[in-house]
Amino acid sequence: MRHAPYPVFVADGQGTLLLRSDAAGALLPGARPGAVFTDVVPAWLSAAHDALTEPGRRAGRAVHTPVSGAISERSFEAHSSVQDDNSVVWWLIDDTDHQLVRDALQMERERTEFLAKTSNLLLSSLNLERCMDVTAQLAAEYLADAALVIAPARGQRLPVVSCLRGDSPVRSQESADPDDVPGLDEALRGFPPVPSRWIDPGVAPDWMVPADFGPVGSIVITPLPGHGVAAGALVLLRRSGTAAFTEGEEVFARLFATRAGAAMSAARLYAEQAAITEVLMRELLPPSLHQISGVDFSGGYRPSEDHERIGGDFYDVHPAAVEGEASLVALGDVCGKGLEAAVLTGKIRNTLHALLPMADDHQRMISLLNTALVNSHHTRFATLVLASAIREGSGVNLRLTSAGHPPPLIVRTSGEVEEAATSGTLVGAIPETRARTAAVTLAPGDSCVLYTDGITEAKGGPLGGTEFGEERLQRVLAQCAGMPSEGIVEHVQMLASQWVGKGRHDDMAVVVISAPRTQHLSAVNGRTRGRYTS
Amino acid sequence: MTTRTPYRPSAGEAVEDLAAELWKAVSAADERAATDAVLRALDDGLAPESVLIDVIASVQGRVGEEWAANRLTVAEEHAATAINERAVAALSVHPAARTNPDRGRITVACVDGEWHALPARLLAEVLKLRGWHVDYLGAQVPSPHLITHLHRTDTDVVALSGSIATRLPAAHAAITACQAVGVPVLAGGAAFGPDGEYARLLGADAWAPDARAAADRLARAPLPRPQHDHQPIDDLPHLGDQEYSMVSRSSTSLVRTVLTALEDAFPAMRAYSDQQRERTAEDLAHIVEFLATALYLGDADLFTRFITWTARILTARGVPAHSLPPALDILARELKDFPRAARTLEHGIDALAPDHRNTAGKTV
Numbered sequence: 001m002r003h004a005p006y007p008v009f010v011a012d013g014q015g016t017l018l019l020r021s022d023a024a025g026a027l028l029p030g031a032r033p034g035a036v037f038t039d040v041v042p043a044w045l046s047a048a049h050d051a052l053t054e055p056g057r058r059a060g061r062a063v064h065t066p067v068s069g070a071i072s073e074r075s076f077e078a079h080s081s082v083q084d085d086n087s088v089v090w091w092l093i094d095d096t097d098h099q100l101v102r103d104a105l106q107m108e109r110e111r112t113e114f115l116a117k118t119s120n121l122l123l124s125s126l127n128l129e130r131c132m133d134v135t136a137q138l139a140a141e142y143l144a145d146a147a148l149v150i151a152p153a154r155g156q157r158l159p160v161v162s163c164l165r166g167d168s169p170v171r172s173q174e175s176a177d178p179d180d181v182p183g184l185d186e187a188l189r190g191f192p193p194v195p196s197r198w199i200d201p202g203v204a205p206d207w208m209v210p211a212d213f214g215p216v217g218s219i220v221i222t223p224l225p226g227h228g229v230a231a232g233a234l235v236l237l238r239r240s241g242t243a244a245f246t247e248g249e250e251v252f253a254r255l256f257a258t259r260a261g262a263a264m265s266a267a268r269l270y271a272e273q274a275a276i277t278e279v280l281m282r283e284l285l286p287p288s289l290h291q292i293s294g295v296d297f298s299g300g301y302r303p304s305e306d307h308e309r310i311g312g313d314f315y316d317v318h319p320a321a322v323e324g325e326a327s328l329v330a331l332g333d334v335c336g337k338g339l340e341a342a343v344l345t346g347k348i349r350n351t352l353h354a355l356l357p358m359a360d361d362h363q364r365m366i367s368l369l370n371t372a373l374v375n376s377h378h379t380r381f382a383t384l385v386l387a388s389a390i391r392e393g394s395g396v397n398l399r400l401t402s403a404g405h406p407p408p409l410i411v412r413t414s415g416e417v418e419e420a421a422t423s424g425t426l427v428g429a430i431p432e433t434r435a436r437t438a439a440v441t442l443a444p445g446d447s448c449v450l451y452t453d454g455i456t457e458a459k460g461g462p463l464g465g466t467e468f469g470e471e472r473l474q475r476v477l478a479q480c481a482g483m484p485s486e487g488i489v490e491h492v493q494m495l496a497s498q499w500v501g502k503g504r505h506d507d508m509a510v511v512v513i514s515a516p517r518t519q520h521l522s523a524v525n526g527r528t529r530g531r532y533t534s
Numbered sequence: 535m536t537t538r539t540p541y542r543p544s545a546g547e548a549v550e551d552l553a554a555e556l557w558k559a560v561s562a563a564d565e566r567a568a569t570d571a572v573l574r575a576l577d578d579g580l581a582p583e584s585v586l587i588d589v590i591a592s593v594q595g596r597v598g599e600e601w602a603a604n605r606l607t608v609a610e611e612h613a614a615t616a617i618n619e620r621a622v623a624a625l626s627v628h629p630a631a632r633t634n635p636d637r638g639r640i641t642v643a644c645v646d647g648e649w650h651a652l653p654a655r656l657l658a659e660v661l662k663l664r665g666w667h668v669d670y671l672g673a674q675v676p677s678p679h680l681i682t683h684l685h686r687t688d689t690d691v692v693a694l695s696g697s698i699a700t701r702l703p704a705a706h707a708a709i710t711a712c713q714a715v716g717v718p719v720l721a722g723g724a725a726f727g728p729d730g731e732y733a734r735l736l737g738a739d740a741w742a743p744d745a746r747a748a749a750d751r752l753a754r755a756p757l758p759r760p761q762h763d764h765q766p767i768d769d770l771p772h773l774g775d776q777e778y779s780m781v782s783r784s785s786t787s788l789v790r791t792v793l794t795a796l797e798d799a800f801p802a803m804r805a806y807s808d809q810q811r812e813r814t815a816e817d818l819a820h821i822v823e824f825l826a827t828a829l830y831l832g833d834a835d836l837f838t839r840f841i842t843w844t845a846r847i848l849t850a851r852g853v854p855a856h857s858l859p860p861a862l863d864i865l866a867r868e869l870k871d872f873p874r875a876a877r878t879l880e881h882g883i884d885a886l887a888p889d890h891r892n893t894a895g896k897t898v
Binding site (some may be wrong): 121124125126127129130134168270271274278306307309461462463464465475479480482483484486487490491494497516517 | 565
C-alpha cells in the first residue's frame with residue numbers, strides 16, 4: 001500500500017486517517033496517520049467521506065461513483081471502496097490533463113457551432129445594414145456584454161450599430177472623429193494591418209458605451225477586414241464585473257471578425273453594383289402611363305425571364321410638345337430577348353425621341369429609324385407600331401402605322417373588335433421601307449389596343465401547346481368593351497399569363513389608348529348626389 | 535398625428551352612404567363619379583383609413599359576391615376593380631392622406647401569379663397612413679424580384695398578399711425565400727384560409743385577416759427575425775411522396791385524358807364547339823390545379839370546399855353540375871396509384887353526392 005503509484009488514503013468510520021501511501025503524503029503533507037481525515041483533505045473529499053460513513057448507512061464492500069475536485073491546482077478523481085469495518089479506502093487519480101482536454105474540446109465545439117451559425121446568418125443577406133445588425137447581435141451574444149459595429153464614415157458621420165446582450169441592435173449615425181479613439185482610425189482604414197487593440201475604458205467616448213451599460217471593465221477594438229478594403233471595425237465591451245478578454249478569446253474574435261468583414265464587404269459591393277444597374281436600367285424600363293390631354297394611356301410589360309425586368313419589347317408615350325398637337329405612342333419588339341435586346345430597344349427609343357419633330361409623318365419617322373438601324377453595327381431588326389392620338393370633342397382621333405408589327409385592335413363600346421387597316425415592312429433589315437397609315441376615330445369608351453406577338457404567340461392553355469392566337473385575343477377584347485384602359489391592359493396580361501402557366505414565353509407588352517367615357521350628368525354636381533338620393 | 539390613433543368606426547352613416555354611392559359608380563363603370571365621391575367624403579372629414587377599409591374594401595367584396603352570383607362577368611369584375619383602384623389612387627394624393635413616414639420600412643407584394651392586387655394596394659395605403667415607409671411591388675411578384683428588392687432595401691417586414699388558394703405553393707416559396715435572407719413575413723388574404731391556417735402551415739411569421747388587423751399587428755410589436763435552421767420541407771413532410779410534383783407536372787395530359795373519357799361517357803359533349811370544349815378543359819385544368827394544391831398542403835378539405843363551391847357557381851350560371859362527379863371518377867381512376875390524390879378525390883365525390891342527385895333530378 002505504501003508504495004502504491006497513486007495517492008491512497010484509508011480512513012475509518014469515525015473520520016480518523018489510518019493509512020496513506022507515499023504519493024498521498026507528497027500530495028498532502030499534513031495528512032499523517034492519526035489526523036482527523038476531514039481536517040486535512042479538501043472539502044469535496046471530506047464531504048464524500050462523511051456521506052459514505054454516515055451512521056445508519058449499511059456497511060459492507062461496495063464500489064461507489066467516483067467524485068472529483070481540485071487539490072492544489074490539479075484536478076483529481078477519487079474512487080472509494082468501503083470495507084467491512086466501515087473504513088474507506090480512497091484512491092486518487094490525477095485527471096488534470098484529461099479535464100483540460102475535455103474543456104478545450106467543449107469550447108472548440110461551441111466555437112465551431114458559433115462560427116457555422118455566423119456564416120449561415122451572414123451569407124444569407126446581401127444587405128449592408130442587415131449584415132451590420134447580425135454582426136453586432138452575434139458578437140454581443142457570444143463574445144462580449146455589448147458590441148458595436150462601425151462602418152467607414154460616409155461624409156462626416158460614422159454609421160454605427162450597437163447591441164447589448166439579449167437586446168435588439170440599435171442603429172445610429174455618430175458625428176465623431178475616429179482619430180479621437182485610439183486604434184479606431186487604423187481599424188477603419190484597414191491599413192497598415194493592425195491587431196486587435198485594448199483601449200482604456202476611461203478614454204472611450206460616450207457614444208461607444210450603450211446607455212444603461214454600467215461601468216465598463218474592458219474594451220477591445222478589432223478591424224473587420226473586407227475584400228481588399230476595410231469593411232469597418234468591431235468594438236467589444238465587457239462590464240467591470242466580467243472577466244477581461246483572454247488571448248484565446250481575442251484570437252477567436254478575430255476569426256469572427258474575418259467572416260463578418262467579408263460579408264459586409266460583399267454586401268457593400270453588391271449595393272454599389274446594384275446602384276449602377278439601377279441607373280442604367282432606369283432608361284430601359286417601360287414608363288408608367290397616365291392621362292395626357294384628355295386621352296387615357298395605360299401600358300403593361302412582362303419580360304420573358306422572371307428574374308429580369310427588361311427585355312426586347314418596349315413602349316413609350318410622348319406628349320405633344322405644343323398643346324393642340326397629337327401625342328405619339330410607340331410600341332415595338334426587337335428580335336431577341338434579354339439584356340442585349342433591351343439595349344437595342346434603348347437605342348430605338350432614343351432615336352424615336354430625336355425624331356419627334358416629324359411625328360406627324362409616320363412614314364418618314366420609320367424610314368429614318370430604318371436607316372439608322374441598318375447602318376448601325378447591330379444585326380438585329382425590329383417591328384413597331386406608331387400611334388398619334390389627339391382629343392377631338394369627346395372622341396379621340398388616331399393615326400396608326402405598323403412597321404411589320406401586328407396591327408392594333410379597336411374595341412368599340414358595342415363589343416365589336418376591328419383590326420386597324422395598317423401594314424408595313426419591319427425596320428433594320430432592308431434599306432427601303434413601306435408602310436400604310438390608318439386613320440381611326442375613337443368614340444367615348446372606345447379603346448385601341450397595341451400589343452406585341454408575345455401575347456398572341458403565347459403557347460399553353462388547358463390542353464397544353466395551343467397558341468393564344470389573335471382570334472382568342474379579339475374574343476377577350478370583345479368582353480372588355482367600355483372598360484378603363486388599365487383594366488384592359490391588366491385583363492389581357494392576366495389571361496395571357498394564365499394561358500402560358502408555368503411554360504416559357506416571350507416578352508409581352510400591351511398599351512391601350514382610350515377615349516374617356518363621357519361623364520354622367522348626375523355626377524357633375526355631386527354635392528347633392530348620394531346624400532339625398534340613396 | 536391623428537392618423538396614428540386606431541380608427542373607431544363611429545361615422546357609420548357617412549360610411550354607409552359613401553359605400554352605396556361608390557357601389558353605384560363602380561357598377562356603372564363611372565370612374566369620375568367614384569373618385570368624386572371618395573374625394574368629397576375626405577373633404578367632409580371622413581378618415582382616409584375608414585374610406586379604404588370600410589368603403590372601398592367592402593365595395594370590392596361585393597364585386598366578388600356579385601361575380602360569384604353571375605350578376606357580373608369576369609370582364610365587368612375587372613372593370614369594377616380598375617375603378618376601385620383609381621379611387622384608391624385619388625385618395626392617396628388627397629391632403630388628408632399625407633403622412634410622414636416615421637416608423638420602419640415594409641414591402642407589400644402579391645404572390646407570384648396573383649393578379650388580385652387591390653387587397654395589397656389597400657394594405658399599402660393603410661400602412662402609409664399609419665406612418666410606415668411602404669414599398670408597394672404590386673400584383674404577381676416573382677420571388678427573384680422580391681428577393682432582389684430585399685437585398686437592395688433595408689426592409690423590416692414583407693407583407694405578402696394572396697387571394698387564390700392555387701398560388702399557395704408559390705406563396706410558400708416566397709415566404710421561405712424572404713426568411714432565408716433574414717426578413718420576416720406577414721401573410722394575408724383569402725388564400726391563407728379564414729383563420730390563417732395556411733399561413734401557419736407554410737411557416738409565415740404572422741397572419742392578419744384584413745388590412746386593419748395587419749396594421750394593428752405591426753404596430754403592436756416588431757416581428758422577430760426568422761430562425762435559420764428552418765427548412766421548407768419541415769413544414770410539409772408529406773411532400774416526400776412526390777404526389778404533388780407528379781400531379782402538377784402531368785396536369786395537361788390528365789386534362790386531355792379526362793376530356794376524352796368524358797366525351798365517351800356523354801355523347802352530347804361531342805357536339806360542343808371548340809370554345810365550349812376549351813371552356814370545359816379550363817374547368818378541368820382548374821380542378822387538377824386545386825387537387826395539386828390540396829396535395830401540396832396535405833389538406834383534402836381544401837379540395838372539397840373548392841369542388842362544392844364550383845358546383846354552386848356552375849349552377850348559378852345555369853350550367854348543370856352533373857359532369858363533375860364523373861370527371862372526378864375518371865381522375866381518381868387515372869391517379870389510382872397515388873393514395874393521397876385518390877383519397878382527396880373520393881372526399882370530393884362524397885361531398886358532391888347530394889348536390890349531384892338534385893341537379894341530375896332536374897336535368898334528366
